[in-house]
Amino acid sequence: MLSIALIAHDRKKDEMVNFVTAYEHVFEGHKLYATGTTGTRIMANTKLNIHRFMSGPLGGDQQIGALVAENEMDLIIFLRDPLMAQPHEPDIIALLRLCDVQGIPCATNIATAELLVRALDRGDFAWRELVHKYKPGIE
Numbered sequence: 001m002l003s004i005a006l007i008a009h010d011r012k013k014d015e016m017v018n019f020v021t022a023y024e025h026v027f028e029g030h031k032l033y034a035t036g037t038t039g040t041r042i043m044a045n046t047k048l049n050i051h052r053f054m055s056g057p058l059g060g061d062q063q064i065g066a067l068v069a070e071n072e073m074d075l076i077i078f079l080r081d082p083l084m085a086q087p088h089e090p091d092i093i094a095l096l097r098l099c100d101v102q103g104i105p106c107a108t109n110i111a112t113a114e115l116l117v118r119a120l121d122r123g124d125f126a127w128r129e130l131v132h133k134y135k136p137g138i139e
């Protein structure tokens with residue numbers, strides 16, 4: 001069981017709900033996290049149970065980033081709105097940066113999200129189980 005974060009900006013939320021609904025059978029085998037409103041929308045439309053953090057503008061991206069920093073998060077699906085400025089842009093950049101620091105697969109558009117979820121379904125994320133098994137504790 002892996003940890004997956006689902007995040008979508010407002011104009012991408014319908015896309016996220018449709019996507020998660022289509023792959024509900026894959027997501028149901030994992031521990032799911034989301035920013036506040038995204039999580040509420042997904043739970044209203046699926047049977048999935050999701051741990052919801054704060055809404056993005058109130059710190060949700062940073063809360064998910066904290067788990068990425070500790071190498072606890074295995075996959076991030078972050079449907080960003082590339083055509084709308086966000087008040088919390090620094091938080092968004094910080095989360096994406098931490099994904100690169102830890103080498104965490106992170107999809108920022110639906111095409112990449114689809115490829116990664118299919119890879120997850122095939123078992124291509126087994127290496128993340130090893131990361132968890134051998135991860136050093138915080139000194």
Ligand SMILES: O=C(CO)COP(=O)(O)O
Binds near residue numbers: 007038
């Ligand atoms: O703003 C977000 C990510 O940057 C998403 O937050 P919500 O899911 O609360 O709308």
